Amino acid sequence: MDIQIRNIHKGFGSFPALAGVDLDIASGELIALLGPSGSGKTTLLRTIAGLEFPDTGQILFGGEDTVALPVQQRRVGFVFQHYALFRHMTILENVAFGLRVRPRHERPSDKDIKRKAAELLDLVQLGGLEARYPTQLSGGQRQRVALARALAIEPRVLLLDEPFGALDAKVRKDLRRWLRELHDKTGYTTIFVTHDQEEALELADRVVVMSRGRIEQVGSTDEVYENPATPFVFDFLGNTNILPGEVREHHIYVNGGPQPIADTAGHEPGPIDIYVRPIDLRIADAGVPSFDVDVLSTQRTGPVVRCEARAVTSGAVIEIELPHLHHDVPALKAGARVPLRLSNFSVFARGKPISRQALPDVVANAPAEYRERARAG
Amino acid sequence: MNRPVDHTLQDPPKLPFEPLIQKNAVITEARWVRVSLTAAALIFLLGFLLMPLIAVFVEALRNGIGAYFEAIVEDDAMAAIRLTLTVSLIAVPLNLVFGVIAAWAITKHSFRFKQLLITLIDLPFSVSPVVSGLIYVLIFGAQGWAGPWMSEHEFKVLFAVPGIVLATTFVTFPFIARELIPLMQAQGTDDEQAALSLGANGWQVFWRVTLPNIRWGLLYGVLLCNARAMGEFGAVSVVSGHIRGLTNTMPLHVEILYNEYNFSAAFAVASLLAMLALLTLGLKSLLEWRHGNELAATRRH
Amino acid sequence: MPGFGLTLGYTIFYLCLIVLIPLAGVFVKAAGLGFDGIWQVVSSPRVYSALRLSFGAAAIAATINAVFGLLVAWVFVRYDFFGKKLLDATIDLPFALPTAVAGIALTALYSGNGWIGQFLEPLGIKVAFTPLGVILAMTFIGLPFVVRTVQPVLEEAEKELEEAAASLGATRWQTITQVILPTILPALLTGYALSFARAVGEYGSVIFIAGNLPLKSEIAPLLIIIKLEEFDYAGATAVAAIMLVLSFLLLLIINLLQGWSRTRSGARA
Numbered sequence: 001m002d003i004q005i006r007n008i009h010k011g012f013g014s015f016p017a018l019a020g021v022d023l024d025i026a027s028g029e030l031i032a033l034l035g036p037s038g039s040g041k042t043t044l045l046r047t048i049a050g051l052e053f054p055d056t057g058q059i060l061f062g063g064e065d066t067v068a069l070p071v072q073q074r075r076v077g078f079v080f081q082h083y084a085l086f087r088h089m090t091i092l093e094n095v096a097f098g099l100r101v102r103p104r105h106e107r108p109s110d111k112d113i114k115r116k117a118a119e120l121l122d123l124v125q126l127g128g129l130e131a132r133y134p135t136q137l138s139g140g141q142r143q144r145v146a147l148a149r150a151l152a153i154e155p156r157v158l159l160l161d162e163p164f165g166a167l168d169a170k171v172r173k174d175l176r177r178w179l180r181e182l183h184d185k186t187g188y189t190t191i192f193v194t195h196d197q198e199e200a201l202e203l204a205d206r207v208v209v210m211s212r213g214r215i216e217q218v219g220s221t222d223e224v225y226e227n228p229a230t231p232f233v234f235d236f237l238g239n240t241n242i243l244p245g246e247v248r249e250h251h252i253y254v255n256g257g258p259q260p261i262a263d264t265a266g267h268e269p270g271p272i273d274i275y276v277r278p279i280d281l282r283i284a285d286a287g288v289p290s291f292d293v294d295v296l297s298t299q300r301t302g303p304v305v306r307c308e309a310r311a312v313t314s315g316a317v318i319e320i321e322l323p324h325l326h327h328d329v330p331a332l333k334a335g336a337r338v339p340l341r342l343s344n345f346s347v348f349a350r351g352k353p354i355s356r357q358a359l360p361d362v363v364a365n366a367p368a369e370y371r372e373r374a375r376a377g
Numbered sequence: 378m379n380r381p382v383d384h385t386l387q388d389p390p391k392l393p394f395e396p397l398i399q400k401n402a403v404i405t406e407a408r409w410v411r412v413s414l415t416a417a418a419l420i421f422l423l424g425f426l427l428m429p430l431i432a433v434f435v436e437a438l439r440n441g442i443g444a445y446f447e448a449i450v451e452d453d454a455m456a457a458i459r460l461t462l463t464v465s466l467i468a469v470p471l472n473l474v475f476g477v478i479a480a481w482a483i484t485k486h487s488f489r490f491k492q493l494l495i496t497l498i499d500l501p502f503s504v505s506p507v508v509s510g511l512i513y514v515l516i517f518g519a520q521g522w523a524g525p526w527m528s529e530h531e532f533k534v535l536f537a538v539p540g541i542v543l544a545t546t547f548v549t550f551p552f553i554a555r556e557l558i559p560l561m562q563a564q565g566t567d568d569e570q571a572a573l574s575l576g577a578n579g580w581q582v583f584w585r586v587t588l589p590n591i592r593w594g595l596l597y598g599v600l601l602c603n604a605r606a607m608g609e610f611g612a613v614s615v616v617s618g619h620i621r622g623l624t625n626t627m628p629l630h631v632e633i634l635y636n637e638y639n640f641s642a643a644f645a646v647a648s649l650l651a652m653l654a655l656l657t658l659g660l661k662s663l664l665e666w667r668h669g670n671e672l673a674a675t676r677r678h
Numbered sequence: 679m680p681g682f683g684l685t686l687g688y689t690i691f692y693l694c695l696i697v698l699i700p701l702a703g704v705f706v707k708a709a710g711l712g713f714d715g716i717w718q719v720v721s722s723p724r725v726y727s728a729l730r731l732s733f734g735a736a737a738i739a740a741t742i743n744a745v746f747g748l749l750v751a752w753v754f755v756r757y758d759f760f761g762k763k764l765l766d767a768t769i770d771l772p773f774a775l776p777t778a779v780a781g782i783a784l785t786a787l788y789s790g791n792g793w794i795g796q797f798l799e800p801l802g803i804k805v806a807f808t809p810l811g812v813i814l815a816m817t818f819i820g821l822p823f824v825v826r827t828v829q830p831v832l833e834e835a836e837k838e839l840e841e842a843a844a845s846l847g848a849t850r851w852q853t854i855t856q857v858i859l860p861t862i863l864p865a866l867l868t869g870y871a872l873s874f875a876r877a878v879g880e881y882g883s884v885i886f887i888a889g890n891l892p893l894k895s896e897i898a899p900l901l902i903i904i905k906l907e908e909f910d911y912a913g914a915t916a917v918a919a920i921m922l923v924l925s926f927l928l929l930l931i932i933n934l935l936q937g938w939s940r941t942r943s944g945a946r947a
Contacts, residue, residue, distance in 0.1 A: 049845060050845075051403050051841050051844075051845070070403075070844075071403055071841075071844045071845050072844055072845075072847050072848065072849065073847075074845075075843060075847070077845070078841070078842065078845040080838045080842055081838075082836070082838060084836060084838035084839050084842040085842075085843070086839065086842075086843075086860075087861070088860040088861065088863075097843070097846055097848070097856075098846035098848075099846055101843075101846065101847050101848040101849070101852045101856070102847060149842075149846065150845075150846075153844075153847055166920070245764055272524070292771055385832045403840075403841060403844050404837055404840040404841055404853075405756065405843065406750065411756075411757050414715075414749065414753055414757070415753050415757050415759055417749060417844050418746075418749050418750045418752075418753035418754075419753075419759075419765070421746055421749070421750065421761045422750060422765060422768065422769070424794075425817075425818065425821075426768055426769070426771050426818075426821070427768060427771075428787055428793070429775075429780060429783035429784055429787060429818070430771065430775070430783070430792070432783045432786050432787050432792075432793065433779060433783045436783075436786055454818075454861055473690070475688075475692050478685045478688050478689055478692075479685070479688075479689040479692075479693075481681065481685045482681075482682065482685035482686040482688075482689045483689070484791055485679040485682075486679055486682045486686070488682075488686070494690075494693075496818075496929070496933065497693060497697070497698065498693065498697075499916065499929070500701070500929070501697060503875050503878075503879075503925045503926070503928065503929045504701070504879065504922065504925060505878065505879025505881065505898075505899050505918075505921055505925070506777075506879060506880075506881050506882070506899070506917045507881050507899035507900075507902050507903060507918075508704070508921060508922060509877070511704070511914060511915070511918050512701055512703055512704055512918075513700060514906060514914075515700075515704060515707055515762065515911065515915065516700060516703055516910075518911070520909075520911050522703070525909070543696070546696055547696055547697065547700070550696055550697060561766065562887055565793070566679060569679060573679075573680075577679075578680070579680030581683075597829035601773075601774075604773075604774050606778065607776070608774075608775070608778075608779070608880035609776070609778025610776060610778040610881065611777070611880075611881035611882050611899060614881070614882075614903070615902075615903060615906065621895065627679060627776075628776050628777075628778040628779070628882065629778075631778050631779065631782065632778055632886075635782050635886065640786075643782060644783075644786075647776075647778070647779040647783070650775075650776045650778075650779045651775060651779055653695070653776075654771065654774035654775040654776065654779075655774075657774045658767055658768070658770055658771065658774050659767075659831075660810065661770070661774075662766075662767040662768070666763075675870075
């Protein structure tokens with residue numbers, strides 16, 4: 001089932017939880033809503049489910065507007081963060097619940113309900129545990145029961161709220177892989193909420209990065225990571241160094257740098273911030289555009305070497321991260337002055353706060369065009 | 378890293394309030410259901426709980442304010458008031474000391490049969506007040522175990538103040554311990570252990586650490602204990618002998634006046650007890666609102 | 679922690695002195711009567727009907743309280759209305775109001791010329807001085823038990839459970855009956871048992887409104903007092919022993935229910 005979200009606004013009192021959200025989701029896609037707490041991602045998910053009602057806007061399931069449809073009739077499979085399993089029912093009864101509460105003329109026979117529930121428990125690899133109660137299961141098992149229960153109503157869309165939030169790291173990894181497999185097998189359109197960028201990037205077909213009630217960027221996992229549309233997206237997806245710089249005569253300079261480090265891609269002349277990840281900094285060979293830093297300290301933690309350095313001209317303190325066997329590592333001794341180059345970076349106009357006033361409404365599925373506009377400031 | 382301070386990058390303010398459940402149409406009922414359920418509950422509460430209270434005061438003032446005060450300052454009524462105060466002044470401190478000591482023993486130590494001990498302390502709650510009185514009659518009565526010895530030494534328990542005190546102590550026995558045990562269980566022993574490690578002795582730990590931690594819960598327990606002690610009727614009725622001016626507590630005096638068809642006087646004395654109940658409820662609610670987190674989670678008597 | 683021996687010793691000593699030894703006295707005395715002796719007392723029509731009234735009326739009163747207590751708890755937890763905090767405090771009124779006061783007040787209200795009784799009498803409903811009055815008084819004193827047991831459980835019930843049920847297609851009525859009620863059932867039963875236990879032994883609020891007609895509206899605790907006044911200690915003890923055994927049984931059931939309640943509403947799932 002494809003889903004279109006059109007200009008959704010939703011406020012709690014004076015607090016705007018969603019401030020104009022547009023999003024198109026193709027049938028069978030696995031979408032991550034990624035953002036910090038308070039970004040509106042869970043509110044968006046609950047609005048799609050019909051657990052919250054938008055102040056304005058439309059939510060179309062396969063072209064049909066569902067905003068007026070109560071949650072009972074929306075046929076969404078919702079998996080809650082803490083699973084919300086019914087404690088007084090066995091696992092089988094939990095999974096069967098959605099079928100049992102159907103109006104009599106739509107309800108399958110008792111035998112069919114049981115068979116269907118058992119099949120679903122097999123699908124989530126919990127066959128044989130039908131008679132257990134939720135309290136007798138591990139967290140990962142409960143998660144899968146919740147999923148089976150949501151699938152039982154043959155939902156038009158599967159919605160998961162922080163599906164791995166309450167699990168420990170090891171279980172989380174296994175379950176993530178398993179969920180991806182399950183999605184590929186069943187083909188349900190799936191939207192999940194997470195604040196963990198690694199989870200989003202690993203699992204999703206496309207990632208929707210949200211901040212303060214708006215969509216910052218929509219794109220494939222590579223797209224949002226390699227070409228972040230806004231400083232917020234860049235910052236949220238990993239460690240970030242910010243170097244002050246400027247655009248002059250079609251070239252990008254690090255502040256105080258003698259030579260340009262790159263050509264512009266159509267930036268207006270003026271002050272800029274250069275965003276670069278610690279792993280995208282390397283020692284420059286002679287003749288390559290570079291800027292000098294003084295190494296302050298170097299420390300190895302496991303397989304990674306972290307180095308703190310200060311840009312000679314601008315005084316900006318930056319972090320460099322390298323594999324500990326990298327050939328640059330020996331040169332990064334405290335007190336040394338080394339030339340650095342940027343292997344990958346993003347440029348954002350300075351002094352334009354990432355506010356809802358400054359950002360145009362996100363046009364979904366138009367990331368390239370949008371990025372151009374955002375960069376142009 | 379020297380990040381430019383950009384306030385817009387920081388987390389947005391928390392929600393100014395938790396969205397009320399009523400605002401969430403998904404998990405509440407239709408408006409007409411809410412309104413009619415609320416109305417039904419309110420009518421039931423007002424008609425069933427509050428009407429008797431109002432009736433007490435209306436009946437008490439039926440013959441005018443003069444008759445009202447006359448009924449209260451009359452000798453037998455004053456004697457009843459004095460006796461009720463005396464009895465609760467003895468019974469409440471007895472149970473206060475016991476409650477604190479029992480709670481200390483139970484919550485600060487671990488031992489076998491702890492749950493059994495707690496159940497036994499609760500026992501008087503599930504004994505009919507009349508039976509609570511009867512058990513003392515069986516001991517101290519003329520046919521009782523201690524009866525003959527008592528009459529020989531001219532020491533009266535039954536149909537005298539000691540019997541009333543005993544019966545009152547029995548029925549109010551669990552109140553304070555019951556309030557303190559869950560509270561002190563929740564608080565654990567970390568504070569006390571810290572104080573001991575700093576060199577305080579047992580008494581100092583109790584007075585300076587434990588007592589300040591439980592003071593509101595203790596006050597709460599005393600309040601409820603006192604209300605019950607002053608209002609107890611069944612148990613006291615069995616052991617008192619109803620001797621006017623001597624062994625008549627306020628509730629018994631109400632009964633006597635009522636049975637003599639002296640209704641307005643009965644309700645006048647009853648109104649004093651009703652005011653005590655209102656005062657207790659008021660203070661109790663005040664404690665719950667002000668110090669709710671310092672009171673035990675289970676609140677039921 | 680210091681003071682273990684002293685405090686535990688005192689606790690047990692005082693417990694024995696005030697509670698256990700006197701209570702044991704009833705059983706020693708009852709044992710002296712023998713099974714036949716007790717049976718003789720209990721099987722007399724007057725005692726039998728008094729016990730039946732006490733337990734029967736208490737069961738009816740507790741049932742009424744379960745229904746209305748649940749209603750009141752539900753309304754106070756789920757809905758907002760003017761004066762809620764103040765009214766919430768008055769729910770405890772039957773705990774705080776001395777039973778004798780409650781008794782005469784209820785009688786004044788429900789007797790034939792009382793505020794409420796005058797409207798019921800023409801309808802052929804006599805409350806005061808009938809078993810109906812006994813049920814009424816028992817309902818009055820038992821209400822807070824149900825409300826105060828159900829209220830906290832209802833407050834802690836996860837809203838997500840209801841949302842989950844709704845998202846699976848359950849109507850509001852199905853959600854309430856199949857999800858919420860089973861969750862609070864143990865608490866409701868506990869409240870029922872507490873309310874029942876209190877009502878069975880209740881004396882002060884009942885005797886004024888009951889009329890105390892032998893074989894009709896005479897409750898068991900009153901019969902104990904009557905037997906004492908007739909110096910029939912054996913008879914009084916027999917009735918008391920029966921009541922004690924039954925209330926200890928209730929206490930056991932209440933404890934089991936509370937354990938069940940904890941396991942059901944305890945660990946999150």
